[in-house]
Amino acid sequence: EADIYQTPRYLVIGTGKKITLECSQTMGHDKMYWYQQDPGMELHLIHYSYGVNSTEKGDLSSESTVSRIRTEHFPLTLESARPSHTSQYLCASSETGGRINEKLFFGSGTQLSVL
């Protein structure tokens, strides 16, 4: 089964802090995604990447930024966290090959709380 890791699992921080949520995968997947999900609600795509040096914004406007310097690593950064950023952030990746049926493999998520 796929291996995709997110750290930290839980994060509680104060307003105005800069934070980076880590996401790494060991399957060599080119495509990676970040979703934001409030409890019991839908997943909103906020960022995605086709590969190294490729980043795209998703459907939900987000103040976060991402980078993709290495295939296996897709970190998400908030320069100045606010209470409105409190949510769960899910990272996912999928296989290459251009096949439409490539399913997403998800990490365990980071639950962010900004006080």
Added chain:
Amino acid sequence: AQKITQTQPGMFVQEKEAVTLDCTYDTSDPSYGLFWYKQPSSGEMIFLIYQGSYDQQNATEGRYSLNFQKARKSANLVISASQLGDSAMYFCAMRDLDDKIIFGKGTRLHILP
């Protein structure tokens, strides 16, 4: 723009009964993929089943089957012989040719003993 619609916020079903979770979608792409994911209270996302837009037959995976009606743009998930462990949130998702994968609002399924 692509869109996924799940109109059932919550459902209650008796154990061992079959259940159908509705999903309709909207896309202008001729080629797309449809997925169903399960999210238990633990928060993990579990892949259940996939249907391609050009697949002639409905997809099946164990107790899960997908009722794909392309003309109606619907991709309903059918769970046969429901179990208590099926209680979870269920999300329908679609991948388009741009490789964006969008999700519906989800349906919370409760299985009653």
